Amino acid sequence: MAGEEARPVVIFIGAPGSGKTKIGRRVAKLLGVTFVDSDKRIVAEHGDIADIFTQHGEPYFRELERATISKALRERVVLSVGGGAVMHPETRAEFAQHRIVQLTVSAEAVESRITGGKRPLLSSGLDAWRTLVDKRSSVYNELATRSWDTSSRPIDSIAADIAEWVADEADIPLAAQRTTTDGNEAR
Numbered sequence: 001m002a003g004e005e006a007r008p009v010v011i012f013i014g015a016p017g018s019g020k021t022k023i024g025r026r027v028a029k030l031l032g033v034t035f036v037d038s039d040k041r042i043v044a045e046h047g048d049i050a051d052i053f054t055q056h057g058e059p060y061f062r063e064l065e066r067a068t069i070s071k072a073l074r075e076r077v078v079l080s081v082g083g084g085a086v087m088h089p090e091t092r093a094e095f096a097q098h099r100i101v102q103l104t105v106s107a108e109a110v111e112s113r114i115t116g117g118k119r120p121l122l123s124s125g126l127d128a129w130r131t132l133v134d135k136r137s138s139v140y141n142e143l144a145t146r147s148w149d150t151s152s153r154p155i156d157s158i159a160a161d162i163a164e165w166v167a168d169e170a171d172i173p174l175a176a177q178r179t180t181t182d183g184n185e186a187r
């Protein structure tokens, strides 16, 4: 809109494996808004995340992540960020001015989602995930405008609820109709 700076319509934060990428992409589609995932942008521009950690270390990755997010905060997108992005003080300060959805997931539900993946901070598995989440959950909770748990409901149903909420809050028409599993419109 004229005179208004572009900004994300919603930002997804939360633990690794909580569904930020999958659900963020689906919500963007329902809203007809471009989807940006900070991890995917970093990979496209700088290569594999595990390789960046190995070759340059975590602080270097955090600065790339910070720069990527800073740019995306000036775009009208649905933005999903890496699980650790909120630990950067400048990112955290900027996020306080935005509509933030936190996705949560139980340790039991996340276990199968994170095994065999390429997440450098989770190479020792569920214990490493628990330690990260214990350290971060107060920050996630503090920043979140709303939270949704992804442990048991299907991705499409969670995404439809979130898209409805964002559409209402941001006054955006829903681009795709919500459908039931048999393909009929739900309402």
Ligand SMILES: Nc1ncnc2c1ncn2[C@@H]1O[C@H](COP(=O)(O)OP(=O)(O)OP(=O)(O)O)[C@@H](O)[C@H]1O
Binding pocket: 014, 015, 016, 017, 018, 019, 020, 021, 022, 023, 039, 081, 082, 083, 113, 119, 150, 151, 152, 153, 154, 155, 158
């Ligand atoms: N109900 C659900 N909600 C979200 N994701 C689910 C669900 N059930 C299974 N998954 C699976 O969990 C995996 C993790 O999701 P995703 O990669 O979106 O998480 P993430 O939060 O982006 O993780 P990361 O912080 O590592 O990028 C995906 O393979 C997804 O298909």
Ligand SMILES: O=C(O)C1=C[C@@H](O)[C@@H](O)[C@H](O)C1
Binding pocket: 016, 039, 049, 081, 082, 083, 084, 085, 118, 119, 120, 121, 132
């Ligand atoms: O939780 C984290 O710190 C990370 C999560 C991933 O999304 C990536 O951003 C990276 O592997 C670091």
Ligand SMILES: [Mg+2]
Binding pocket: 020, 021, 022, 037, 039, 080, 082
């Ligand atoms: Mg992701």
